[in-house]
Amino acid sequence: MIPLLLIIPLVFALLSVLLPRLPIKAIAIPGLVLQLIASIQLSVHTYKHGASDYALGSWEAPLGIALHANGFTVTLLTLTAFIAIVCAVYALIYLKRYEHEQRYFWPLFWFLLASLNGIWLSGDLFNLYVGLELLTFSAVGMVALTANKASLQAAIRYLFAALLGSLGYLAGVALLYGQYGTLSIQEIALISTSDAPTQVALALMTVGLLMKTAIFPLHYWLPPAHGGALAPVSALLSALVVKASFYILAVLWLQLAPDAISPAAAQVLGALGAGAILWGSWCAFRQPDIKMLVAYSTVAQLGYLMFVFPLSIGTSAAAAELAWQGTVLHLLAHAFAKAAMFLSVGTLVLAIGHQGIKDLAGVSHRVPLALFSFGLSAVSLMGLPPSGGFNAKWLLLQSALSSGQWWWFIFILGGGLLTAAYVFRVFSVSFIEEARHKFAPTHWLLDVSALTLAAAAILLGFVSQWPLTLMELVPGVQS
Template identity: 70%
Template structure:
């Protein structure tokens, strides 16, 4: 089942390139059903039989390519499949206004999925690099779809950031390979020592991944790219794409190079996260465009992920476990909430014809479902109960208390208040002001797709134990030969 999750998106990417345009739309839903079904079946298989190491072509590592399917990776695979499916349903109706863009959207969409699945399953650092490259090129292409001057500039800035980040990451990979003769994550975890070579390699890879994740102050490319792209593209980028590079960063710091990481460096990473929370929130509060508000919100919310490092390194095992669980829940909750928020905002902008926040008066009467989805997403981003965002921030707060790091506790509390401040700007205008312009009706599927994702962000608060228990399945079973357990 493991390689199927790479075969499906690659096959449909090729099909959508080769088939006539009127056939492409007909195969989207079958492809999504296969993708979600394969992810669910793999989750069930891992839950019942434990993690697996699949050797492609019966070639074992380090000569062959290993696909690692454990509790963490299958959780991310399921997350990707669900969010991508709902974004694709939204895109089918949204892109009817963009016939030229629709032709190129679907191949890029499937290549993006293949890259994400490849990253979640990769068992070595080089195949993570391959996944990052395919992911970056697909994402840049999706940003540039409209071919407008502003989006082309944003896509070029994104491309330069992605290429520089990849070069820095690859340089670190080369250093590690020269020092240890392997790129297997499992082997490097046992072999990597706290020497200058490892630390330089880790520093290079960290800078590259911070740039790809758009962590403050290396976030310059994200707001124009996410804010200027088409709504379903923005949703995929903010919900999934930036999480892939963070996933690799966490893997390097907490697993591969754990012995080479210092407490001082971890605190510095936390400081970058705090800067992202404050700067992103302030910019979101100031902007006049609704999509830029949501884009800067992504910059701010990514800052919470960076608090994993000071809360998990150089502290007690209990505090580190709380930090890890809180970070994972935040990653999941933010993915659902931010995808829902971008889809909801895309629907509102479609109804109004523009995205100026000051002209949002009256949308509460004409587009209540989309605004409700925006509100539910905001509940999770603010960390209010009973959402998944609340559980995530509660665990992070407990970790800060347990480790005696009260400064991070204060950062998170202020961050929640700042989130409420910029979110309520939208509600104040929507409910207290009358409509200034004509508001058009939108297709119900657009509003319902956003609502479904927002409800998932809230529902995560009730079932948080499920992904956390699944992610505890990390001990790999003996490698499977030819796909047979």
């Protein structure tokens, strides 16, 4: 299944380019079903037999390209396949009014999935770089699909930020190769030291990846890119794309060279996460545009991912395990909830023809399912029970108390309250009975798509033990 997860999206990307007259759903749905089946089968195999490796063309590392599947990566593969198929169903309906954009959306969509799968499965640092670059060009192209002034400006800003981040990452890769003579993550993890070249390399790679993940204060490119893109594009970017660079950052800090990372450096990343929660929430609260509100919410929610570093480095094994579990659940819950939120907002905007929050008056009566999906997503983002977001924040709170770092407790708890503040801005308007605009009818599949992902964010709270059982709880400790 490992090579198939790269072959399937690339084959269907070529089909979507070479056979433009073939009905899109005849290409998209079969391909996505195949990818989901392959991801599930690989997850079952990993659950039964443990981690596995695959050498492309039977060329072993370091000469060949090594792919590696473990509990964490197969969970991300399944998450990607599931969110992709739901967003694709949404896009099939949503993009009917965008005939020109639809032609280019699907090839970029498939290349985006191939890039993500390659990143999740890559076993060496250079192939991670290749995956990041392919992911960047696919995502930038999707942001620029509408080709208006705002989207082109957002795409160019995104491209420059991503390329600058790539330069930092690639410089670090070169330093590590010069120091250890290999780019294999597993091999470097066995021989890495805390010398100056290793620390400089990790510093360069960290800054580059923080920019790609849009962590405060390097987040300036994200709101216009996510807020100005088409709804299914925004959902994919927020749910999956920004998680790829965080995944690499977590591998570097917690698996590749943990001895080269000082607790003080981990506290700095935690501080950036706290800043992201405060600044992102404040900006979301002040936005008059509902899509920009959701985009700045992404900036805030990504901040929670940074707490894994101060709560895992220089602390007890129990606190580190709780931190990793909470971070993984937050990654999953945020992916479901934020994709659902962007899709539901896309439906609301289609119905009223405007993106202003003040224009949402009356949507509770005219577009109730879309608003309900938005509310379910918000429950998880706020960290309310019984959602997956609640379990994630609960584990992070326990880790903060267990490690004696009470200051992170304040930010984790306060972040949920700040989320409630900007979410209730939407509901305070949506239940006003007097609508300001006429409502256009929307397709029922748009509502079902958003509701499916929102329900997944809630359901995760009931089955949180399933992904935690499958995943490596502490990278670098279990294999």
